[in-house]
Amino acid sequence: MRILMSALQPGGGIRTFFRYIYSQPCFSECSFTLVAPGRSLADFLAEFIPDNRITVVPARHGNLAFTRQLRELIADGDFQLVHSHGFSAGLLTELARTGYRIPHLMTAHDVFLPAQFSGWKGRAKHVAMSLLFRRMTMIHTVTEDAGRNLLEFFPAIERRRVHGILHGVDTEYFRDGTPRALKAELGLGEQTPLLGFFGRFMGQKGFRLLVDALEEIHRTRSVVPLPHVATFGWGGFIREDYEYLRNKGLTDYFHQCEQTDDMAAAIKGVDVVVMPSRWEACGLLGMEVLAAGVPIVGSQCIGLREVLEGSPAQTVPVGDSRELMKALVAELSERESRRSDFVRFQPVAVEKFHIKRPAERLWRLYTQMLAGERA
Secondary structure (H helix, E strand, O other): OOOEEEOOOOOHHHHHHHHHHOOOHHOOEEEEEEEEOOOOOHHHHHHHHOOOOOEEEOOOOOOHHHHHHHHHHHOOOOOEEEEEEEEEHHHHHHHHHOOOOEEEEEEEEEOOOOOHOOOOOOOHHHHHHHHHHHHHHHHEOOOHHHHHHHHHHOOOOHHEEEEEOOOOOOHHHHOOOOOOOOOHHHOOOOOOOEEEEEOOOOOHHHHHHHHHHHHHHHHHOOOOOOOOOEEOOOOHHHHHHHHHHHHOOOOOHHOOOOOOOHHHHHOOOOOEEEOOOOOOOHHHHHHHHOOOOOOOOOOOOOOHHHHOOOOEEEOOOOHHHHHHHHHHHHHHHOHHHHHHHHHHHHHHHHHEEEHHHHHHHHHHHHHHHHHHHHO
């Protein structure tokens, strides 16, 4: 099967998708040509994807040039299917295939928020996007939650064209990881509770909610010894966020760690992972933590609630630092028994979130689309 792929912003989420999905055996008979910016992407994929499975073609600069580039490749007639990744790439790819019968699948790696369509410019953008979404052969979302979000904002899309497939991770890697001695590295005693924050420093990930929750725990002394936080995020507003906690007098309780290539070890090195996100397309970190058998407290936001549903995880309302504080106090007050709850759930998580399941479902979607085109 020869597939043309496109991506305009192949950041962390899309890279992780490529790494996990296209390394699976079900794609062994596929040949992918990926049009995307960034010289490092080819090197990244070469580390994880079998040789000759994905060929990266540098994207031309600018939306018009990118669209023309895709149209030229489609016109060559060497591909059976086009698969775009992300809303921007999806919309431009749909324009590029105008006049051609080749089927087009878009994977939505994000969700929509009301503020995106405010004002007359926002409404005009919505009309144009709706028209192009309705033309696409199929749309794949990485959670059912994200699929409902898409249809809520674009109800004119035929429901049968939207396929929510809960994403997955390398659960065996997280199950089998060796815990990192983080407390010793940070100079903390074994009895000191250590929370882990693995999100980026941006409003979406809710870091300041965690800071506010810790401030309240410290004020009330509701957990003894007082908990510390190890952060592993990067970029975004890290300076501003650390200034925020400095102004609250919490500098000594937050520890910024270097980025790690061994996430399983880092996750297993903390007592509780905190994920107070405001929204997610798919809460992959939640899958990784549950597969590692480590307690997690998360928000009830879109894309994360679906992951944590049915697990022992406590969930709190989005944006509510007071409820987050209460959940953390409850979690840390019963650390041993709560850890046992998550260890017992671990085999369920390993099977439920294994990457083989979404990869095979995506493969079946490919074959379904090709069968429909032949028909």
